[in-house]
Every structure is written in structure tokens, then in C-alpha cells.
Amino acid sequence: MKKAFGTLLALIILFAGILxxxxxxxxxxQSHYHKTNDIEISETTAQNLSESIRIKTISYDNSPSFDSSVFNNFLIFxxxxxxxxxxLLDKKIINNYSVLYKWKGKNKALKPAILLAHIDVVPAEGKWQEDPFSGLIKDNYIWxxxxxxxKVGVLGTLEAAEILLKENFKPERTVYFAFGHDEEVMGKNGAKKIAEWLKEQKVEAEFILDEGLVVTEGLVPGIENPVALIGIAEKGYLTLKLSVKMHGGHSSMPENETSLGVLSEAISQIERNKPDAKITPPVDAFLSSIGPEMPFAKKIIFANRWLFESAIINTYENTTAGNALVRTTVVPTIISSGVKENVIPDLAEAIVNLRTLPGESNSELIKELKNTIGDERIKIEVLTEINPSSVSPTHTPGFNIIDKSIKQVFPNTYVAPSLMIAGTDSKHYSSISKNIYRFLPIRLSKNDLTRIHGSNERIKVEDYKNVIRFYYQLMKNI
Ligand SMILES: [Zn+2]
Structure with missing residues (x-):
């Protein structure tokens, strides 16, 4: 007995020792770069951003609403x-409303960098505290x-370039600024065409920086410092139509089963049997970058992933945002069937939207979904399909340049790779570079994140100045 106790104690001590x-x-x-002295940014930059907001370059889901005159006005602006x-830069208008600038670098041996942003915005619905297209500057915010x-990306990039051109600066490598005009509706007329044109010119980029994740404050539990997240991959997008056609008729004499009932059962099965949660390489890279910065009690967990992996996944699964990072999400968004209260409909249809994790294949997921539903009467049709992006490496000149520029502008900030759950224009550039990073140099708290595509979108004037400072440093580091 005593011996067994002794062995157990020794094992516990050994186990604790390993942890x-x-x-x-x-x-x-974390890399260590010193914060640079803030360059002076003129107040007219805020005025310019304000003015650009007044030009209503809205992308609507239905293309007849597209107003070409405002997009022309934006280019004139x-x-x-x-x-x-x-x-001073080479400028090319692509497909009428998108624009590409080329700034020739000093060193021809270096591959170019491409900075992406987009001109269009989503419509402004909901209740706003201020007019969404006034560009009002009030209490140190641009609304x-x-x-x-x-527009913060488009103007921030150009303001920085304008300052550097005034200083007679020339970047080491060639830099392109590529601004598409329809990112909010998948970028097929803008970014896609620019990328095709670059491909024809045989441009192969060292790296691409697009909008994406931001400098977050209070978002990572256990970390007090700001955390700048760089998206090294983005999830895929898959929309499916589920339909079932059965015998309808008068509701006074129903069959045992109906199309509505069968479809509802299928949706219910999908909700109950979600794809497995897992840590993909971008989230793995995030954990490895942030784990060592955690307070000791949490650090034990991150340092011993071999033991705590499932606990970490569980924590992610507990929030909707976290869940989206570790799982291919599947959600019904539209259901339609029936026209009259006393008529049983023949046809019932549902739209289901999936956001796929990097590394997963759409055809496999559809096969899995069919198994989950387990009912041959349900037909599945693919409506929209975008594959998840590949995962960009982080030991590259491009990642280092972005990392360095962040630390030169945002003091005491940790940098970590992560996964984008939304899509960007960069999806069209996969054949131009393997090193695609998604980061927008704005500081946002958890609550501010809902302003993107939501109501009351605004930026602090000082934060906008830091956007310009970031692009300024970036071009110097490039
Ligand atoms: Zn965007």
C-alpha cells in the first residue's frame, strides 16, 4: 500500500515536472523592433477621408443598381x-472603375509587393447616430x-505614398497599389480583372497585403496588450440549395409525409450533426505566437498542448466567433415552400451556407452532408462555391515587413498570425503570390468590430493617422 502510494506520488511529481x-x-x-517617432500627419488627411465617404460607391447585390457615375467620380477624386x-506613378484603370498604380523600385532583383484595398462599400442600413454618407468629423471621429x-485602406495607402513622393523617396522593391471596385460583391469585375492583367504581365509578387484582421484590444482573453492579427488564410464559402419534391394536394387529405416535413428533418439533422471542430494551421500559428505571452496559469495550458488540446478546442467552441475559427460552419439561411394555408406544397427548398476551414474539400463536405441527412429524396445543388485559401507561410520577407511596420507604429503590440473567417479580394490573387497576408492597421476594440458592415461605422482621427503611418513605414521597409 505504502509502496503504491509512493509510486503514485512519484508519478504526480514527474507529471507536474514535465508540465x-x-x-x-x-x-x-515576438520580434523586437523599436517604435519610430510619429511622423507629422496633416489634418487635411481626415478631410480627404471624409470627402471620400461622401462619394456613395455602394455595391448592391443586384447589379442594375450599380451607379457608374459615382465610381467615375471616385477616380476623379x-x-x-x-x-x-x-x-509620378504608372496608373492604369482596369475594367472602367478599378485602379492599379505601379511604383518602380530601386532594386530590380527583388520581386514586387502588392497592396490591395477596395473602393466600394456595403449599403448603410439600420439606425445610425450620424448620416452614414456625411463624412462628418465630430469629437475626433470621422463618421x-x-x-x-x-476607404481607409485606399486613402491611407495613397496618403502615405504622397508624403513619401514629396520626400523624393523610392521604395527598394516595386510596389503596386491595386484598388478593386466590387469587393463587397465577390470582386469578379474588379480584383479578379486586376489579377488577370497582372498575370498577363507575368507579375509574380513577393507578397500581397490586403485588408483583413486588425489591431485588436481586449479581444484575446488573458492578454492586456493590443494584439495585431495577420490573416494567413481565409475560410471558403459554399452555398447549397436543398430541395425535395413530393406529392402535395389538399390539406384535408394529407399523405403521411410532406416535402416540408422531410426538408425540416434534414435541416434538423444538419444542425444536430455539425462537422468536427479542429485546430487548423492558422489557428495553430496563433496559439504558438500568443501562448508564451499569457499569464503563467494560462501559459501552462498553451505550453502543454499535447495534454490540453481538447480543452482549448472546447473553449473556442463556447463562443460563436471562436467556434467559427475551429469548425466548418453550416447554417440554413433561407427556407421557402407553400403559398396557401389549405394546400400542401409539392416543393420545399432551403438555402444552406457553409464556411469551410482551410484544408477541407467542398466535395467531401457535400458527401458528409448527404450522409448526415440520410434521405435520398433531398437533392443538393451547389449555388456558390469559393474554396478556402491556402495557408501563407510566416517565415517570409513579406510577413517580417508587416510585423516590423506594426511594431514601429503600435507600441507594446503583439503580432500573431490567424484565420480570417470572412472573404477578401485577395482570393483572386492566389496565382500571383503564395504569400498573402490580410491585415488592416486599425485599432479596434471588441465592440467596434460590429461597426464593420454594421451601423455607426467610424474611425478616430488619431487612429486614421496611424493607418497612414503604418503604410509609410511599410513602404520604407519594403
Ligand atoms: Zn472590405
């Missing part, structure tokens, strides 16, 4: 406000649609 040693050896992976970019997504 402890692994935790103590779990070292920070850029010409007018950024005279040095307009005259309106596009102030975060993504």
Missing part, C-alpha cells in the same frame, strides 16, 4: 487629391460607411 519544464521553456516568439501619385471598410 512545468515545458512551460518554463515556452519562450516568446483620387486624381485630384493625390497629384503626385497620379503623375461614415467606408471609414473602416475600406
Amino acid at each position: 512545468l519544464i515545458k512551460t518554463l521553456r515556452y519562450e516568446s516568439r 483620387l486624381e485630384d487629391k493625390f497629384p503626385l501619385c497620379d503623375s 461614415g460607411r467606408g471609414s473602416l471598410d475600406d
Whole structure:
């Protein structure tokens, strides 16, 4: 008895020792760059962003609503406000409303970098505190649609280039600025065409930086410092139509089963049997970058993933945002059937939207879904399909340049790769570069994140100045 107790105690001590040693050896992976002195940014930059918001470059889901005149006005606005970019860089209008600038670098041996942003915005619905297209500057905020997504990217890039051109600066490598005009409706007329044109010119980029994740504050539990997240992959998008056709008729004499009942059962099965949760490489990279910065009690968990992996996944699953990072989500969004209260419909249809994790294949998921439903009467049709992106490596010049620029502008900030759950224009550039990063240099708290595509979109004037400072540093580091 005594001997058994002694062995158990020894095992516990050994086990605790392993946990402890692994935790103590779990070292920070953060790079160390000094914050640079803030460059002076003129107040007219805020005025320019405000003015750009007043040009209603809205992308609607139905293309007849597209207003070409506002998109033309936007291009004229850029010409007018950024005279040095307009005259000193090569500029090409692509497919009428998208624009590509080329700034030739000093070193021809280096592959170019491409900075992406988009001109269009989503419509402004819901209740707003201020007019969404007024561009009002009030109490140190610039208000309106596009102030975060993504006129801030277009103008921030050009303001930085304008300052650098005034200083007679020339980047080391060639830099392209590629601004599409229909990102919010999948980018098929804008980003896709720009990428095709670049491909024809045989442009192969060292890296691409698009909008995406941001400098978050208070988002990562256990971390007090700001965390700049760089999207190294984005989830795929798959929309399916489920339909079932059965005998309808008068509701006074129903059959045992109906199309509505069968479809409802299928949806219910889908909700009950979700795809498995798992840690994919971008989330793995996030955990490895942030884990060592955690307070000791949490650090033990991250340093010993071999033991706590399922606990970590469980924590992710507990929130909707976390769940989306570890799972291919499947959700019904539209259901339609029936026209009259006393008529049994023949046809019942449902739209189901999936967001697929990197590494997963759509055809496999559809096969799994069929198994889950387990009813041959349900037909599945693919309506929209975008594959998940590949995962960009982080030991690259591009990632280092972005990391360095973040640390030069945002003090005490940790940088971590992560996964984008929404889509960006960068999906059209997969043949131009393997190193695609999704990051927008704006500081946002958890509550501010809902302003993107939501109501009351706005940016602090000082935060906008830091956007310009980031792109300024980036082009110097490029
Ligand atoms: Zn956007």
C-alpha cells in the first residue's frame, strides 16, 4: 500500500515536472523592433477621408443598381487629391472603375509587393447616430460607411505614398497599389480583372497585403496588450440549395409525409450533426505566437498542448466567433415552400451556407452532408462555391515587413498570425503570390468590430493617422 502510494506520488511529481519544464521553456516568439517617432500627419488627411465617404460607391447585390457615375467620380477624386501619385506613378484603370498604380523600385532583383484595398462599400442600413454618407468629423471621429471598410485602406495607402513622393523617396522593391471596385460583391469585375492583367504581365509578387484582421484590444482573453492579427488564410464559402419534391394536394387529405416535413428533418439533422471542430494551421500559428505571452496559469495550458488540446478546442467552441475559427460552419439561411394555408406544397427548398476551414474539400463536405441527412429524396445543388485559401507561410520577407511596420507604429503590440473567417479580394490573387497576408492597421476594440458592415461605422482621427503611418513605414521597409 505504502509502496503504491509512493509510486503514485512519484508519478504526480514527474507529471507536474514535465508540465512545468515545458512551460518554463515556452519562450516568446515576438520580434523586437523599436517604435519610430510619429511622423507629422496633416489634418487635411481626415478631410480627404471624409470627402471620400461622401462619394456613395455602394455595391448592391443586384447589379442594375450599380451607379457608374459615382465610381467615375471616385477616380476623379483620387486624381485630384493625390497629384503626385497620379503623375509620378504608372496608373492604369482596369475594367472602367478599378485602379492599379505601379511604383518602380530601386532594386530590380527583388520581386514586387502588392497592396490591395477596395473602393466600394456595403449599403448603410439600420439606425445610425450620424448620416452614414456625411463624412462628418465630430469629437475626433470621422463618421461614415467606408471609414473602416475600406476607404481607409485606399486613402491611407495613397496618403502615405504622397508624403513619401514629396520626400523624393523610392521604395527598394516595386510596389503596386491595386484598388478593386466590387469587393463587397465577390470582386469578379474588379480584383479578379486586376489579377488577370497582372498575370498577363507575368507579375509574380513577393507578397500581397490586403485588408483583413486588425489591431485588436481586449479581444484575446488573458492578454492586456493590443494584439495585431495577420490573416494567413481565409475560410471558403459554399452555398447549397436543398430541395425535395413530393406529392402535395389538399390539406384535408394529407399523405403521411410532406416535402416540408422531410426538408425540416434534414435541416434538423444538419444542425444536430455539425462537422468536427479542429485546430487548423492558422489557428495553430496563433496559439504558438500568443501562448508564451499569457499569464503563467494560462501559459501552462498553451505550453502543454499535447495534454490540453481538447480543452482549448472546447473553449473556442463556447463562443460563436471562436467556434467559427475551429469548425466548418453550416447554417440554413433561407427556407421557402407553400403559398396557401389549405394546400400542401409539392416543393420545399432551403438555402444552406457553409464556411469551410482551410484544408477541407467542398466535395467531401457535400458527401458528409448527404450522409448526415440520410434521405435520398433531398437533392443538393451547389449555388456558390469559393474554396478556402491556402495557408501563407510566416517565415517570409513579406510577413517580417508587416510585423516590423506594426511594431514601429503600435507600441507594446503583439503580432500573431490567424484565420480570417470572412472573404477578401485577395482570393483572386492566389496565382500571383503564395504569400498573402490580410491585415488592416486599425485599432479596434471588441465592440467596434460590429461597426464593420454594421451601423455607426467610424474611425478616430488619431487612429486614421496611424493607418497612414503604418503604410509609410511599410513602404520604407519594403
Ligand atoms: Zn472590405
